[in-house]
Amino acid sequence: MAEQVQIHSTKSSKCVVSPTDYKKLGINVHKFGGSSLASSEQLQKVCEIVTKQTRLGDIIVVSANGNVTDTLLDAIHGRVNALSDIKSFYERLVSGLDIESENFIALINNDIESVRELCRHCPAHNDEILSFGEKWSANLLTELLGSYQCAAQAVDASNYLKLTSLHEYNQFDEQFADDKFSSLYQALWDGDKERLKRYVFTGFIARDNNDQLITLGRNGSDYSATIIAQLVKAKSVTIWTDVDGIFTADPNIVHNAKRVEHLSLCEAQAISELGANVLHQKTVTPLLTYKTEACIKSSFIEESSGTQITQHPVSSGHVKTITIKQSLTRIVVNNINELSARTIQQRVLLNQVASYASNFDRTLDRLTLYVAECDRFNTISIIQAAQYYPVVEKNNLSLISLVGQSIRQNQKIISKFVNRLERFAVEEIHYPANAHTLCVLIEDTQAINLLHDLHDTFFVLEPSIPIVVLGYGNIGKQFIRILQDNKAEIESSLNKSLSLLGVANSRNYALSRSCLLDNADVIDLLDQDGSSLNSVHEGAVNSNQRNEILNVLKDYVHKELVIVDLTASNDIANLYPIFAGNGWHLISANKIAASNHELAGQVEKLLQDNKRYWFKNTTAGAGIPIQSSIKKLKESGDKIISISGIFSGSLSWLFGQFNGQQKFSELLLEAKANAFTEPDPREDLSGNDVIRKIRILARDAGFIDAVENFEPALDEALLEGSLQSFWDNSSKIDEHYETLYQQVQKQGGLLRYIATLTKDELTLKLEIIEPSHPFANLNPCDNVFAIRSQWYNDNPLILQGPGAGREVTAAGVLNDLCDLLRSA
Numbered sequence: 001m002a003e004q005v006q007i008h009s010t011k012s013s014k015c016v017v018s019p020t021d022y023k024k025l026g027i028n029v030h031k032f033g034g035s036s037l038a039s040s041e042q043l044q045k046v047c048e049i050v051t052k053q054t055r056l057g058d059i060i061v062v063s064a065n066g067n068v069t070d071t072l073l074d075a076i077h078g079r080v081n082a083l084s085d086i087k088s089f090y091e092r093l094v095s096g097l098d099i100e101s102e103n104f105i106a107l108i109n110n111d112i113e114s115v116r117e118l119c120r121h122c123p124a125h126n127d128e129i130l131s132f133g134e135k136w137s138a139n140l141l142t143e144l145l146g147s148y149q150c151a152a153q154a155v156d157a158s159n160y161l162k163l164t165s166l167h168e169y170n171q172f173d174e175q176f177a178d179d180k181f182s183s184l185y186q187a188l189w190d191g192d193k194e195r196l197k198r199y200v201f202t203g204f205i206a207r208d209n210n211d212q213l214i215t216l217g218r219n220g221s222d223y224s225a226t227i228i229a230q231l232v233k234a235k236s237v238t239i240w241t242d243v244d245g246i247f248t249a250d251p252n253i254v255h256n257a258k259r260v261e262h263l264s265l266c267e268a269q270a271i272s273e274l275g276a277n278v279l280h281q282k283t284v285t286p287l288l289t290y291k292t293e294a295c296i297k298s299s300f301i302e303e304s305s306g307t308q309i310t311q312h313p314v315s316s317g318h319v320k321t322i323t324i325k326q327s328l329t330r331i332v333v334n335n336i337n338e339l340s341a342r343t344i345q346q347r348v349l350l351n352q353v354a355s356y357a358s359n360f361d362r363t364l365d366r367l368t369l370y371v372a373e374c375d376r377f378n379t380i381s382i383i384q385a386a387q388y389y390p391v392v393e394k395n396n397l398s399l400i401s402l403v404g405q406s407i408r409q410n411q412k413i414i415s416k417f418v419n420r421l422e423r424f425a426v427e428e429i430h431y432p433a434n435a436h437t438l439c440v441l442i443e444d445t446q447a448i449n450l451l452h453d454l455h456d457t458f459f460v461l462e463p464s465i466p467i468v469v470l471g472y473g474n475i476g477k478q479f480i481r482i483l484q485d486n487k488a489e490i491e492s493s494l495n496k497s498l499s500l501l502g503v504a505n506s507r508n509y510a511l512s513r514s515c516l517l518d519n520a521d522v523i524d525l526l527d528q529d530g531s532s533l534n535s536v537h538e539g540a541v542n543s544n545q546r547n548e549i550l551n552v553l554k555d556y557v558h559k560e561l562v563i564v565d566l567t568a569s570n571d572i573a574n575l576y577p578i579f580a581g582n583g584w585h586l587i588s589a590n591k592i593a594a595s596n597h598e599l600a601g602q603v604e605k606l607l608q609d610n611k612r613y614w615f616k617n618t619t620a621g622a623g624i625p626i627q628s629s630i631k632k633l634k635e636s637g638d639k640i641i642s643i644s645g646i647f648s649g650s651l652s653w654l655f656g657q658f659n660g661q662q663k664f665s666e667l668l669l670e671a672k673a674n675a676f677t678e679p680d681p682r683e684d685l686s687g688n689d690v691i692r693k694i695r696i697l698a699r700d701a702g703f704i705d706a707v708e709n710f711e712p713a714l715d716e717a718l719l720e721g722s723l724q725s726f727w728d729n730s731s732k733i734d735e736h737y738e739t740l741y742q743q744v745q746k747q748g749g750l751l752r753y754i755a756t757l758t759k760d761e762l763t764l765k766l767e768i769i770e771p772s773h774p775f776a777n778l779n780p781c782d783n784v785f786a787i788r789s790q791w792y793n794d795n796p797l798i799l800q801g802p803g804a805g806r807e808v809t810a811a812g813v814l815n816d817l818c819d820l821l822r823s824a
């Protein structure tokens with residue numbers, strides 16, 4: 001059990017702490033790479049980041065400044081001026097900084113003499129020589145943070161990170177580290193949190209199990225950061241570098257590559273295994289064991305958003321990035337058994353040689369490895385040491401890989417990938433063991449072309465079909481809102497860009513060829529008085545009093561366009577044959593055309609001739625997928641016998657709410673405000689709205705010749721005249737429903753407006769039903785559709801849910817749009 005002591009903290013009266021409580025602090029680890037620390041300007045930016053984005057107790061891990069490690073390597077290799085270059089570099093660097101430069105330069109001069117001495121005894125002291133780079137960097141940053149009034153302490157990581165065995169590069173001594181970190185965070189133990197500092201750790205250096213100083217190889221500082229994060233149970237690790245995260249492809253090669261916002265840990269691991277410079281395999285390994293938040297950001301960009309590495313995938317089944325590794329050599333070992341092949345693969349790994357797409361072919365007893373040119377010699381020596389004779393089969397190969405969560409389960413992605421490869425002379429398609437990668441090997445000379453081609457295929461969205469929304473009321477506003485909010489997700493799932501060309505209400509229209517979704521303010525002006533609009537917004541909003549928008553849309557005749565009709569307008573419905581004849585797709589929430597057999601037939605014929613689509617799923621049941629369900633049943637060979645239920649959301653809500661206490665007309669106003677009723681609520685009470693739905697479903701089910709027998713939900717006399725006179729008659733409406741309510745109460749039943757469709761008869765009636773009736777127990781506003789068919793006969797298929805309202809209807813329209821864009 002951890003040692004514990006009772007102490008008096010400065011703030012609270014009493015608290016219990018243990019030496020390992022630093023692990024509960026929620027430490028954030030920030031790692032800064034060499035380029036982020038290469039100039040005085042950059043160092044100042046880093047100080048700003050540290051002061052603004054870190055807290056007392058947080059850990060900063062640094063690489064050597066700029067190219068200092070490479071210059072130290074030059075010194076090891078005997079380049080005469082290497083050490084004086086380092087001296088001049090630091091003199092330049094500190095001259096631009098607000099620190100006691102003489103002290104720091106004296107330290108550098110002193111250390112450089114030590115390095116000179118150590119260089120005489122190379123290679124025994126190589127690691128020690130290289131470690132100076134990180135030590136200078138940590139000291140300099142700590143000094144500079146002081147001038148920002150940010151208390152910091154330089155820490156030599158080799159006193160904290162100690163390997164447990166000589167060859168296990170990923171096994172660090174946790175007990176050793178724990179003791180050291182406990183004393184570093186002594187202030188916490190003393191109950192004086194305010195004495196904590198920012199701890200500036202040297203990256204890249206550690207100790208082996210014999211206490212000898214070692215360096216952690218390529219990208220060693222990133223590795224130090226994630227290892228330290230694991231050891232201190234950090235809350236987050238941020239790798240600050242010179243790129244703004246992971247991109248859809250290397251932005252230096254593919255200029256239209258975009259930043260990837262989120263990567264799952266599995267995706268990050270796959271990328272690191274493919275040799276990504278920005279995310280090394282070693283760096284990811286501790287994240288897999290200790291699951292913490294991680295992020296890659298740029299210290300060069302203000303407010304960089306970077307790429308978040310999340311524990312769980314934000315989305316699955318999409319390609320997130322395409323990696324490329326060039327100049328690889330294929331080394332083949334023939335006549336080798338599986339055990340020896342695995343041993344060689346292990347040894348290659350232990351020797352810190354990165355091999356890619358390596359595979360053992362059991363049928364041919366053959367091991368294939370792809371390694372960088374610089375690792376060729378080393379790899380051949382390892383294979384020969386195992387008594388095998390490798391063949392270097394081919395040089396100058398590139399490995400191009402698609403990475404995305406579970407993309408190997410997405411047949412569409414695989415066929416798209418294979419399809420594109422047919423245009424290139426590829427060497428080999430490789431399917432690694434993980435489910436998140438698809439790889440291809442190709443000669444270097446063709447690789448860049450293939451990379452561009454694949455990037456275009458998976459990331460450059462197909463040009464969209466322009467969308468025009470008619471109707472900017474309850475449903476129209478909500479539809480545009482969710483279209484805007486979900487644009488990026490929809491585009492990536494459809495691989496098509498969305499372009500909102502125009503929006504209109506009955507008074508004004510806004511039109512922009514460069515997509516109104518990016519200029520939503522213009523749409524908001526639609527509700528204003530039309531007279532001053534042209535001057536207000538440079539002509540972007542215009543009068544639509546006589547459907548003027550249609551004149552502008554003439555430019556689109558015989559081009560693809562989607563008209564989304566979210567009006568309740570008869571005029572617009574009667575224009576459908578023109579829209580269809582123009583070669584435009586249609587989406588309707590307006591039920592008028594779809595419920596008129598003659599008009600609907602004419603429109604469908606024109607659309608068919610022009611190979612265009614009409615989606616109208618919200619015309620019956622709002623967001624409930626009733627029409628698509630009927631279509632699917634019919635496509636599967638089933639025969640619909642009857643459809644019955646409650647198809648009016650507003651009346652379902654009204655009869656569910658009405659209990660004789662409140663005036664019916666007040667509830668009606670509330671239903672209208674909730675967008676459950678039609679723009680003119682008499683359409684609901686007269687039964688017209690449900691009748692339209694019945695006719696639409698009858699058409700879908702094939703009941704076109706059925707006799708109609710419809711009853712209104714309110715006396716026709718009360719529905720006559722103008723809308724104003726209807727509201728003026730509110731007291732009569734209230735009386736009518738009050739009397740009806742008493743009658744229903746007397747019978748101990750419930751009032752429901754029930755529709756029934758068979759091939760012979762379509763009926764709609766206001767009925768008093770028993771509380772045990774299947775349509776009795778509904779949530780207010782619910783619709784219910786009971787479909788009896790050949791296969792759903794004794795036990796009908798039931799669809800039930802909210803049958804009206806802004807959210808569900810707009811979502812249904814958006815579904816229709818996605819289905820249409822997917823089909824078109």
Ligand SMILES: NC(=O)C1=CN([C@@H]2O[C@H](COP(=O)(O)OP(=O)(O)OC[C@H]3O[C@@H](n4cnc5c(N)ncnc54)[C@H](OP(=O)(O)O)[C@@H]3O)[C@@H](O)[C@H]2O)C=CC1
Binds near residue numbers: 473507649806
């Ligand atoms: N509410 C619901 O739950 C459901 C509704 N629907 C259907 O959705 C449609 C819209 O309903 P809702 O949004 O509540 O109605 P609203 O009255 O709130 O909105 C209708 C919109 O259509 C506009 N409009 C009218 N005529 C024209 C025209 N000629 N050209 C362009 N725009 C025009 C109106 O303009 P202005 O503002 O200038 O009058 C208004 O912006 C209706 O057909 C309804 O049946 C379908 C399923 C469910």
Ligand SMILES: N[C@@H](CC=O)C(=O)O
Binds near residue numbers: 648689
């Ligand atoms: N007014 C309609 C809305 C949906 O179509 C209803 O009440 O169901």
